[in-house]
Amino acid sequence: MLDTGLREYPRPRAFSFLGFRLSHLARLALLIAPVSMASTLLAQSDGPARPWTLDDYEWKNRVLIVFAPDTLHAAYGDLQVQLEQDHGGFAERDLVLIQVLDGDLAYAGKEPLQPADARRLRDRFNVAMDSFVTILLGKDGTEKARQRGQADLAALYALIDTMPMRQREMQRQRDR
Numbered sequence: 001m002l003d004t005g006l007r008e009y010p011r012p013r014a015f016s017f018l019g020f021r022l023s024h025l026a027r028l029a030l031l032i033a034p035v036s037m038a039s040t041l042l043a044q045s046d047g048p049a050r051p052w053t054l055d056d057y058e059w060k061n062r063v064l065i066v067f068a069p070d071t072l073h074a075a076y077g078d079l080q081v082q083l084e085q086d087h088g089g090f091a092e093r094d095l096v097l098i099q100v101l102d103g104d105l106a107y108a109g110k111e112p113l114q115p116a117d118a119r120r121l122r123d124r125f126n127v128a129m130d131s132f133v134t135i136l137l138g139k140d141g142t143e144k145a146r147q148r149g150q151a152d153l154a155a156l157y158a159l160i161d162t163m164p165m166r167q168r169e170m171q172r173q174r175d176r
Helices: 024-044 074-085 115-125 153-162 164-175
Strands: 015-017 020-022 062-068 095-101 105-108 133-137 143-148
Touching: 062 074, 062 115, 074 153, 095 115, 105 115, 133 153, 143 153, 153 164
Parallel strands: 062 095
Antiparallel strands: 015 020, 062 133, 095 105, 133 143
């Protein structure tokens, strides 16, 4: 026998899995693989959905919240007409629309919200189920205006345009 200077180690004992003989290294790989796959899948997903909150808009958008007892309410229809006839004023003022309709039906933009979100909004702003109310929130998240009954988009735009933050935005637009 040729002496290579290498020490011979005993062969690892084989382990049988589903009829296959596996070494210690293969067994370790079988134990680690599911954990590795699970962590890869979790890293690729967005994780559990984060609950919706008005805080998502703070310092980015002004928020117009519309509370209507139903979509057939005359004031709601009138506001829809005003929004359809709007020529960019809504977007220019960084406004987003939140609608709380028909009890627990609510939307943030075009995305449906959970019924619990609609109830939280009604509770937070103390709006009864049978009331038509529009509430304007500034970019700082505070209530700036509340209109009961008919909504007047032009009046809301005029109010927004007097706000210091909006004044700075308009100045920056003029300076470009």
